[in-house]
Amino acid sequence: MVENIQKYVNKKMEECIVKFKKKINTIRTGRVSxxxxxxxxxxxxxxxxxxxxxxxxxxxxxxxxxxxxxxxxxxxxxxxxxxxxxxxxxxxxxxxxxxxxIPFLTEERRKELVKIVKNDTEKVRINIRNIRRDAKEKIKKLLIDKVITKDKDYTFQSNLQIKTNFFIKKIDNILKKKELELMNF
The missing domain is CATH 3.30.1360.40 (Gyrase A; domain 2)
Structure with a gap:
């Protein structure tokens, strides 16, 4: 049961990353793509x-x-x-x-695009945290129903936080890379 929740969390968080990458790749930088x-x-x-x-x-x-x-x-x-x-x-x-x-981007337009990317980044972070929250609720219900022990709950919660931190860091790295692309003339 817990393994299914872990697989589901992993799959959903990966999907968020893939969708985010696709979305920001449509935002043009100084290079033609x-x-x-x-x-x-x-x-x-x-x-x-x-x-x-x-x-x-x-x-x-x-x-x-x-x-x-x-x-x-x-x-x-x-x-x-x-x-x-x-x-x-x-x-x-x-x-x-x-x-x-493809016209050259002005500095003002580049800054606008960075704001758009940051806004999209925050939305993806929220999605990742919502996935974490949903998983925590499912595990809490299993604990209340005595399907799992407190030790198993603790292990799952800590692994879930590690996984969430990993995906948030991945999102932040994608953001930094896109920011550099946008601001380099």
């Missing part, structure tokens, strides 16, 4: 499909992304979606490809 376009979905044959599944996205040069749709008929649709995505990007059609010049 294809991850910038990850959150864009296109209405394609009645379904919302992620852009990278219907187009080839590559890095043309240090400040340009190149999007090549698999079908020319959806090129205009992709352009409109990129413009309406609130990423501040301006796509330009060239033949059957779309070029996206």
């Amino acid at each position: 294809t991850d910038i376009l990850n959150g864009i979905f296109i209405e394609y044959y009645g379904k919302k499909i992620e852009l990278k599944k219907i187009a080839n996205i590559t890095i043309e040069n240090s400040q340009t992304l190149k999007v090549t749709p698999f079908e020319n008929s959806i090129q205009k649709l992709i352009e409109k979606k990129i413009i309406s995505s609130n990423l501040g990007l301006n796509p330009i059609s060239k033949g059957n490809t779309i070029l996206i010049k």
Whole structure:
């Protein structure tokens, strides 16, 4: 029973880290990355499909992304979606490809992005702590129902705190790395 709770906690905390990494990878830094376009979905044959599944996205040069749709008929649709995505990007059609010049980030914009990342980081920390709280409640119930002993409860609680600290530290390291990426010109 306790082992199942431990596995569940580990799985949920790992999922939080993976989602957090995906989210902050969409926040652009001074370098061009294809991850910038990850959150864009296109209405394609009645379904919302992620852009990278219907187009080839590559890095043309240090400040340009190149999007090549698999079908020319959806090129205009992709352009409109990129413009309406609130990423501040301006796509330009060239033949059957779309070029996206990535503007340089101002210091003010970099600071705004750091605030956004810090806000996202705090949300993930809260999620990790909520997972810990839920696990503690489940173990407390097992202790009250006399399914486990006080020693087992103590061991679980200390291991849970160690695991929580580990994941919080992992989140903080990801934050530091992203902050450095954003603030380095």
